[in-house]
Amino acid sequence: MTEDMAVTTGNEDAPVIALVDDDRNILTTVSIALQAEGFVTRLYSDGETALKALIENPPALGVFDIKMPKMDGIELLKRVREQVALPVIFLTSKDDEEDEEIGLEMGADDYIAKPFSQRLLIARIRAILRRADPIREVIGDSSSAVPAAVNEIARGRLNMDPARHHVTWDGKPVSLTVTEFLILEALAARPGVIKSRNQLMDAAYPDDIFVDDRTVDSHIKRMRRKFRSVDNEFSSIETLYGAGYSFNDG
Known part of the structure; x- marks a missing residue:
């Protein structure tokens, strides 16, 4: 070529x-x-x-x-x-x-x-x-046939639709990358539970061994900035220094 x-x-x-x-x-x-x-x-x-x-x-x-x-x-x-x-x-x-x-x-x-x-x-x-395009089947991916409502996650003001990787906060859309979505999904799945950086890396990069701690920190930083663009008082992603991160839906 x-x-x-x-x-x-x-x-x-x-x-x-x-x-x-x-x-x-x-x-x-x-x-x-x-x-x-x-x-x-x-x-x-x-x-x-x-x-x-x-x-x-x-x-x-x-x-x-x-x-x-x-x-x-x-x-x-x-x-x-x-x-x-x-x-x-x-x-x-x-x-x-x-x-x-x-x-x-x-x-x-x-x-x-x-x-x-x-x-x-x-x-x-x-x-x-x-x-x-959530309606169109993505070839080779059986998960695309799962109805969106089955997997929706609602945590306080947060709503997540995994079928479309769609996120809203107080009904306002928040545009996350796929990686950011997977990290947030891992946190929101169990509010209040501390997730280590390694656990979050496993959620977002299940097949990728070339990821370091600062990668997760960078994604968290960007996510907070995006949520604060629709709610400047957003504080639901908490840092537990030396331990990891958690999601507070209160």
Whole structure:
């Protein structure tokens, strides 16, 4: 594949996932994994090549590397979002925390740090597609057939709909990434019970061994900021120093 070539493979009736990364090995291995799960893949080795194609023929979801020549993932997200409401997952390096913050503030749906578990990426893709269109069945994912009302979580002013990864506080929507949703779900499942960072990492990253403590802290920090944007007195996610976090629904 040359730098200016896009490749489309897979079942044409399946959701299309656009992969944008200058690492050819990642493009190849992730594409093979997604095709094995029934997805269609389109591959782009730089942001400039991807931009026009993503706008003219939007996929169901994009997976963008942050660090790329010609046009990085953050600029690509910005340019695409000017024209298309495309769900996006960032692939980042461990030292890209500032870029992650910028990307998430711009509306990226989630990020996964390299090196990463392909099973984790596929699970995130399915979750985001369910959230974007909960009625459409996401291929290979039996959980998408579960009615939303069965799994709804109501804790005081918090309401969570796992089938759509949808969250409200006092009836106001709070836009969380899939990772943030899973961490909050683990906390809200048992109000008042302290969850260690390791327990929260297991909830959000069941197949990913490349996660450190500060990752959970960063997600908690962002979640609090998002809830405080709709309620500046929000304090239901509590820090128990040296122990972990808990959710207070009082």
